[in-house]
Amino acid sequence: MKTLLILLATFLFAGISVGQVDENWIKQAVVDRLLKYVRIDTQSKEDVREVPSTRKQFALARILLKELQELGFRDARFDEEHCYVYATLPSNLSDEETEKIPAIGFIAHVDASPSVTDSDVNPVVHRDYRGGDIILPNDTNQALTVEKNANLLKSIGDDIITTDGTTLLAADDKAGIAEIMTAAEYLLKHPEIKHGTIKIAFTPDEEVGHGPKYFDIKGWGAKYAYTVDGGQRGELSDETFNAQVAVVTFNGRNTHPGYAKGIMVNSLYAAGHFISLFPEDMRPETTEGRQGYLHPYDLTGTEEQARLKILIRDFDTSGMKAKVKILENMREQTLKEFPRVRIRLVITDMYRNMNSVLSESPDVVGFAEEAMKEAGIKPVKLPVRGGTDGSQLTFMGMPTANIFAGEENPHGKLEWIPAMSMVKSVETIMNISQIWAEKRAIE
Ligand SMILES: [Zn+2]
Structure with a gap:
């Protein structure tokens, strides 16, 4: 037995x-x-x-x-x-x-x-x-x-x-x-x-x-x-994640820095301010498992124009929408601080959750x-x-x-x-x- x-x-x-x-x-x-x-x-x-x-x-x-x-x-x-x-x-x-x-x-x-x-x-x-x-x-x-x-x-x-x-x-x-x-x-x-x-x-x-x-x-x-x-x-x-990429363009106005008083609008400050607004608990380095993130990964620019690329990732469509909303709010807030800078936010789809x-x-x-x-x-x-x-x-x-x-x-x-x-x-x-x-x- x-x-x-x-x-x-x-x-x-x-x-x-x-x-x-x-x-x-x-x-x-x-x-x-x-x-x-x-x-x-x-x-x-x-x-x-x-x-x-x-x-x-x-x-x-x-x-x-x-x-x-x-x-x-x-x-x-x-x-x-x-x-x-x-x-x-x-x-x-x-x-x-x-x-x-x-x-x-x-x-x-x-x-x-x-x-x-x-x-x-x-x-x-x-x-x-x-x-x-x-x-x-x-x-x-x-x-x-x-x-x-x-x-x-x-x-x-x-x-x-x-x-x-x-x-x-x-x-x-x-x-x-x-x-x-x-x-x-x-x-x-x-x-x-x-x-x-x-x-x-x-x-x-x-x-x-x-x-x-x-x-x-x-x-x-x-x-x-x-x-x-x-x-x-x-x-x-x-x-898999849903994936979008956001491109934020900050348009300022350049002029000779020696004679710039009252004229120059430096887009880089606006870009810097925008970046400072990313929520800390929504980054690749602070998330795992089923949490999504916002991730600025490429920044180029001059006084005239700065361009920031951001990855948007989430498993749920609602999470994607919420993250886009956050970026829109960040844009609004930055505009308040830098009213002379024009800021454009463009979102492109990359791939979707196959689930x-x-x-x-x-x-x-x-x-x-x-x-x-x-x-x-x-x-x-x-x-x-x-x-x-x-x-x-x-x-x-x-x-x-x-x-x-x-x-x-x-x-x-x-x-x-x-x-x-x-x-x-x-x-x-x-x-x-x-x-x-x-x-x-x-x-
Ligand atoms: Zn492989």
């Missing part, structure tokens, strides 16, 4: 799908892929009009195309101009069943963040991590400390992948690519796992905000999608939560304090949530990823595929 109880408990704790899939095979395959992909420099570049912003992203995209072809994805194709890779994993259900299931897509980005160099990445695998800080071998000033990385202690016994301390790892988002590829390979080899039509895409320039620009949503054909680009294990995001659309298709997030639970992990819903490719794709007509790829400390030399997070991401992708089929056709 006792043994039976222990067995039962082990089974329950392990989650339903564990034991049904070969985690050892998945781990080997997904880690090997990550180690291969991170060695290819794919850094993107800010302020470039063309997509991709750097030619080097083509190298990884071509490798992925070849891999997909070798795995047997007959329709795999490559947008040679803009560096997108697309493929389809056909449904393994009957035509009649397949028709009832929307095509589901998985997306990861090939580019790496411009924040730190991505060339000559030399990944280090710390096998069977035993606890304690990890000093990175080629720059001993770079240490992954338990103090700052609480998740390290959850990874005891796991393999941890880091950089050598001198570059990015770019597991953001090469882990996502490795996970989608591995899930696709596993599903191909295991037709007993039933799924509808699954779409795969790899995109350029996510880190510089241009990933969706030339995304062929129609040609690709997914109705709903998931970006595999979140951080730690369990992360699931269906919410307004995603909440109309609750299965997208609901099935992802279920998929994670089946893989034995707890979904952690995190509102994204920024925009994602998903927020743009959602408003382009394809509701897209974001699920974890598993990396920690992205965009820096201390980036790391536990192998088990990658395994769980692969399982989550496969479970999502299976759940859509089960709920929509097989039932």
